[in-house]
Amino acid sequence: MSAEEKLFxxxxxxxxxxxxxxxxxxxxxxxxxxxxxxKKEFKKWADKIVEEKRGGLPHYNPDIGxxxxxxxxxxxxxxxxxxxxxxxxxHFVNNAAMQQMWDDIRRTVIVGMDTAHRVLERRLGKEVTPxxxxxxxxxxxxxxxxGAVVQxxxxxxxxxxxxxxxxxxxxxxxxxxDEIDDKFxxxxxxxxxxxxxxxxxxxxxxxxxQVLRMPTIVGHVCDGAxxxxxxxMQIAMSFICAYKIAAGEAAVSDFAFxxxxxxxxxxxxxxxxxxxxxxxxxxxxxxxxxxxxxxTMRKYPDDPAKVALExxxxxxxxxxxxxxxxxxxxxxxxxxxxxxxxTDNILDDYVYYGLDYxxxxxxxxxxxxxxxxxxxxxTEVTLYGLEQYERYPAAMETHxxxxxxxxxxxxxxxxxxxxxxxxxxxxxxxxxxxxxxxKEAHGRLGFYGYDLQDQCGxxxxxxxxxxxxxxxxxxxxNYPNYAMNVGHLGEYAGIVQAAHAARGDAFCxxxxxxxxxxxxxxxxxxxxxxxxFAKGALREFEPAGERDIIIxxx
Amino acid sequence: MSLKExxxxxxxxxxxxxxxxxxxxxxxNPNYELEKLREIADEDVVRLMGHREPGEExxxxxxxxxxxxxxxxxxxxxxxxxxxxxxxxxxxxxQFTDSVYFAPIHPYIRARMYxxxxxxxxxxxxxxxxxxxxxxxxxxxxxxxxLETEIFDPARTGVRxxxxxxxxxxLDENGxxxxxxxxxxxxxxxxxVEYVKDQVGIELDEPIEVGxxxxxxxxxxxxxxYRIDGVPFREDEELLQVIQRIHELRTLAGYNPKEAEGK
Numbered sequence: 034m035s036a037e038e039k040l041f042x043x044x045x046x047x048x049x050x051x052x053x054x055x056x057x058x059x060x061x062x063x064x065x066x067x068x069x070x071x072k073k074e075f076k077k078w079a080d081k082i083v084e085e086k087r088g089g090l091p092h093y094n095p096d097i098g099x100x101x102x103x104x105x106x107x108x109x110x111x112x113x114x115x116x117x118x119x120x121x122x123x124h125f126v127n128n129a130a131m132q133q134m135w136d137d138i139r140r141t142v143i144v145g146m147d148t149a150h151r152v153l154e155r156r157l158g159k160e161v162t163p164x165x166x167x168x169x170x171x172x173x174x175x176x177x178x179x180g181a182v183v184q185x186x187x188x189x190x191x192x193x194x195x196x197x198x199x200x201x202x203x204x205x206x207x208x209x210x211d212e213i214d215d216k217f218x219x220x221x222x223x224x225x226x227x228x229x230x231x232x233x234x235x236x237x238x239x240x241x242x243q244v245l246r247m248p249t250i251v252g253h254v255c256d257g258a259x260x261x262x263x264x265x266m267q268i269a270m271s272f273i274c275a276y277k278i279a280a281g282e283a284a285v286s287d288f289a290f291x292x293x294x295x296x297x298x299x300x301x302x303x304x305x306x307x308x309x310x311x312x313x314x315x316x317x318x319x320x321x322x323x324x325x326x327x328x329t330m331r332k333y334p335d336d337p338a339k340v341a342l343e344x345x346x347x348x349x350x351x352x353x354x355x356x357x358x359x360x361x362x363x364x365x366x367x368x369x370x371x372x373x374x375x376t377d378n379i380l381d382d383y384v385y386y387g388l389d390y391x392x393x394x395x396x397x398x399x400x401x402x403x404x405x406x407x408x409x410x411x412t413e414v415t416l417y418g419l420e421q422y423e424r425y426p427a428a429m430e431t432h433x434x435x436x437x438x439x440x441x442x443x444x445x446x447x448x449x450x451x452x453x454x455x456x457x458x459x460x461x462x463x464x465x466x467x468x469x470x471x472k473e474a475h476g477r478l479g480f481y482g483y484d485l486q487d488q489c490g491x492x493x494x495x496x497x498x499x500x501x502x503x504x505x506x507x508x509x510x511n512y513p514n515y516a517m518n519v520g521h522l523g524e525y526a527g528i529v530q531a532a533h534a535a536r537g538d539a540f541c542x543x544x545x546x547x548x549x550x551x552x553x554x555x556x557x558x559x560x561x562x563x564x565x566f567a568k569g570a571l572r573e574f575e576p577a578g579e580r581d582i583i584i585x586x587x
Numbered sequence: 588m589s590l591k592e593x594x595x596x597x598x599x600x601x602x603x604x605x606x607x608x609x610x611x612x613x614x615x616n617p618n619y620e621l622e623k624l625r626e627i628a629d630e631d632v633v634r635l636m637g638h639r640e641p642g643e644e645x646x647x648x649x650x651x652x653x654x655x656x657x658x659x660x661x662x663x664x665x666x667x668x669x670x671x672x673x674x675x676x677x678x679x680x681x682q683f684t685d686s687v688y689f690a691p692i693h694p695y696i697r698a699r700m701y702x703x704x705x706x707x708x709x710x711x712x713x714x715x716x717x718x719x720x721x722x723x724x725x726x727x728x729x730x731x732x733x734l735e736t737e738i739f740d741p742a743r744t745g746v747r748x749x750x751x752x753x754x755x756x757x758l759d760e761n762g763x764x765x766x767x768x769x770x771x772x773x774x775x776x777x778x779x780v781e782y783v784k785d786q787v788g789i790e791l792d793e794p795i796e797v798g799x800x801x802x803x804x805x806x807x808x809x810x811x812x813y814r815i816d817g818v819p820f821r822e823d824e825e826l827l828q829v830i831q832r833i834h835e836l837r838t839l840a841g842y843n844p845k846e847a848e849g850k
Binding site: 061420434492494 | 769
């Protein structure tokens, strides 16, 4: 591949004045933090706030601490887009799209309807038909955002605050789907390419699910575990109302039990006491579930590299920036690690290189998941990645932390093995080989905490025994060695997706979750998370959960 | 040859068939004498680290061991304490940043070298810095060796306790590694690098000269990094094979130890 064909070349030329192959530059001449428009804006705001709102109490001051901007404060190209942004715009607090991506996952709860329908029919003698389901759904779409349905004297929630809240239906029962009002149906056949739709319909079967999206603002005030409780309460109320049931009847408890336990699908598992969080918090989202939330596969089914890269971008943002960077840590440092995998098309270049390599040599998902393939593919892709950093000092400077480079090379290696074998376990094994190759090539890897898991990860990469391992699809941020470690989790999710994209799978773990996130009423567009992040960075993304209508106008 | 000598494992230090691998072996091998390239006064080593003033008594964290009534313990009898431990010195550190552009040594090679060569050390390895923590008077001896010998280059190695970034950045117009705190500069008149701040960035009363930067060819001969514009990693087939073998054995043994038998 010629230099000009490298996917990262445009970014490198934009970021620095010198040729990307130039090894020498000037430092200390860029004007410090004042070279950044964003930091100048921050300073201006901070001065205003200190005077007007803080009675002189200090706030942000870029002259404190290490002298910012002794070198070029480089812009970042959001990978897969033409958008260049400042690094600050990719901190999730500065980026409404990033916040909304997490909001949309956290506020999603899926509840099976079949148990409730059986209770209605067999125990309460009610008739359940497409018409009654439509009526129930109308009721639920009133109750879920905060409308009262059972008592006559009740406070309610301003609809303008909860416009994003709704419920829809997913079913593999095509006859039922035909009779459900279109506005209530997430239509698999319309939203997915034919081959993927067939897989999903078969996997879901004749079951029926309601997909509920609680108000974003509720997630901001409460937490993820609120979501299924909020959903369960409004589901029970809506059944009572729509089917004219006695509110105090013992059978009603079956609706609550089904909604809170038997039939509920949360997007994230509860975490143990030392990381104490309830359901639907980022640390409990398994890699395969995150991959199923992302929808690139249905839009770009013939581009497995892009499919994997979008999952990596989403995962790096959610797991590194929000989960590890804030829930588990706090502050600003983690963004720098995370952005390496979704900016400047460097990882994109490495992943497409790996894809080409395996397509030529093995074919997509056609190689046996054996050690010879892992060694061949992971070694070749890692060497390619390292050589780009060595050939282009501007690329090395762009990923100035060893953890960034380690994550990028290993992600490319892992995805490439997954492309070749269609096997996520083989893929993650390739990741670990990449890490130790990298360590020996450059004599360095990440920071103490970064690479500890990479130096012992091979040993558990094929194990699925309790307390030792799991299929990669079902591992998540709470998996023992992965629990406090930036620059890995999103990439692992990408390796899962790479394997399934290579196989042409419509989903990785959960068909209903895959369909639930195909819905176009979601505020965040999960088909191209990186494009959405770019919109957020440009301040063009319109989120939900705002409270302008109940506060004084500025 | 005694039985003990006969049974002793012969250290191989590091695999590989290139000059880079040979440099790694040499630096790790305690029987290889590191070549001294410069002289830095003991007082300057102390000032550069900034833990105490030259001539100041060593602060201690416990009385000398011989004044302490230690319990009977076979380990204590077996292990001879270092001088610093005997005196009850504090544990202090020196930390280096090594440029990817042919610095003589790099973080994991440092770690392995320290463990082979020095006693009573605790070392930590990151991509952008490498720390060694030792009892203070022992540290000063070790630091002197680390600064005066072939594993240090004034332009491509930095002594940095904090704000360490620079290892992966392009070099400045003088060929020096970036340092946001500008602890050192090239004295163009003398052609040497001089530190004007200590390792955490506190200004020094007088600059400390650490010598002239080596030329590129010299660095390429001394370095421990594989690079496409030096010795490419791809070319060291023996090293690649050893790493792949380690990976395979770890994988198989972790999955099912029987699978690794005979491999």
